[in-house]
Amino acid sequence: MGAKNGRHLDPVAPKAEPEPETIGSSASICAAPDTNSSSDFSCESFEKPLYSDIHFGEGRFNMINVIGRGGYGIVVLAEDVKTKKRYALKIGKPGSASRRELAAFKLVNGTKGVPVLIKEWRELGCVIMQMQLVGMSxxxxxxxxxxxxxxxxxxxxxxxxxxxxxxxxxxxxxxxxxxxxxxxxxxxxxxxxxxxxxxxxxxxxxxxxxxxxxxxxxxxxxxxxxxxxxxxxxxxxxxxxxxxxxxxxxxxxxxxxxxxxxxxxxxxxxxxxxxxxxxxxxxxxxxxxxxxxxxxxxxxxxxxxxxxxxxxxxxxxxxxxxxxxxxRNDIKPVSSAAVVKHSLNIWDKNVIMRFHKDRTEEDKEMYRGKKNKEESDTD
Structure with missing residues (x-):
């Protein structure tokens, strides 16, 4: 069905893919693979120590680790370089899934039991949502x-x-x-x-x-x-x-x-x-x-x-x-600071590498161009 009767928060409803029941994922924004990168930083060369070289928000946030991933994107733990506060950043490609989630969050933001959406922006062809950090699923x-x-x-x-x-x-x-x-x-x-x-x-x-x-x-x-x-x-x-x-x-x-x-x-x-x-x-x-x-x-x-x-x-x-x-039945994690880390697949790594500090301006302009085209295609 399409957007009949105005029900959809966005005109296209994606299917949720099956997942292992013991692997958590709150990543619901689409992160598409980049297969046309001209950079020397290929996903094969991506190693964990390079996380410190990954920055978001034009350098405002430093990546610490990956804490969620799924069929629609990834969630990273990031630190604000000015305040040293930590947040969850949801990273995905502009498109119907991200617009739907943003629309829903605007309706429920501030509701008890819903993580706070602090800010959202588009950067290098990706939608980024700055969220209140939560722990394990x-x-x-x-x-x-x-x-x-x-x-x-x-x-x-x-x-x-x-x-x-x-x-x-x-x-x-x-x-x-x-x-x-x-x-x-x-x-x-x-x-x-x-x-x-x-x-x-x-x-x-x-x-x-x-x-x-x-x-x-x-x-x-x-x-x-x-x-x-x-x-x-x-x-x-x-x-x-x-x-x-x-x-x-x-x-x-x-x-x-x-x-x-x-x-x-x-x-x-x-x-x-x-x-x-x-x-x-x-x-x-x-x-x-x-x-x-x-x-x-x-x-x-x-x-x-x-x-x-x-x-x-x-x-x-x-x-x-x-x-x-x-x-006698306490329901809470043993560790109050538990944030579960996740590994990345090859497509996730390609998205993350867009934000490497040594990406060239030519690369960045390419991603900005893709973003503009993708946004016009989904309007």
């Missing part, structure tokens, strides 16, 4: 623990995730890609606070007059293992779908089997129908989850009609715990 948190969450830990986490999704919904936005890698802890004194990340697939569900959009169809969109059943049917995302994805996220974090977990990535409508059938209980009509609270939340989502407002408080009450039990 929920996937990385589970990996650090060396085990899946207990049900008590999952029950303590559930209301936190529901609150974050509700906060995004309150701004008229459907996240559309809820999964473990898109939630992350803060750092330092905020290490017990959770944030929701990555608005690259987000859509609005409200018209300019504040009314709910009418139900329609769109191309199946999201990360298949966490998509709602409706998403596999190509029904336009609504609030119920984000919350159904919360259930699947909790099931994964708690190590609860999902019958579709090992299914191949769906490329065609028929593949999505196999997922849809599995998420409805399969041919045997079985219960999706044997954990009563998760199953009840799933049923609360599925009784909702397209425009219905979810009972967020009712869902949170499903996971209510006695104070004594809740206090």
């Amino acid at each position: 929920l996937s990385e948190f589970v990996k650090q623990k060396g085990r899946k969450l207990t049900l008590d830990e999952g029950f303590k986490l559930a209301p936190m995730l529901i609150d974050l999704v509700e906060a995004v919904h309150s701004k008229g936005i459907i996240h559309a890609d809820v999964k473990p890698t898109n939630f992350a802890f803060g750092i330092g004194s905020k290490s017990s606070k959770l944030y929701i990340l990555d608005f690259g697939l987000s859509v609005t569900y409200l018209t300019s007059s504040g009314k709910h959009m009418e139900e329609t169809y769109r191309e199946a969109n999201g990360t298949p293992y966490y998509m709602s059943a409706n998403q596999h049917m190509s029904l336009w995302n609504s609030r119920r779908d984000d919350l159904e994805s919360v259930v699947f996220t909790l099931m994964e974090l708690c190590g609860i089997d999902r019958r579709w977990k090992h299914m191949p990535y769906p490329n065609y409508h028929a593949d999505h129908m196999v997922y849809w059938n599995a998420k409805l209980g399969g041919t045997d009509g079985g219960t999706i989850c044997q954990v009563l609270q998760f199953n009840n939340m799933l049923q609360m989502c599925r009784t909702l009609k397209y425009k219905d407002k979810p009972d967020y408080e009712g869902m949170k009450r499903l996971f209510k715990m006695k104070f004594s039990k809740a206090s």
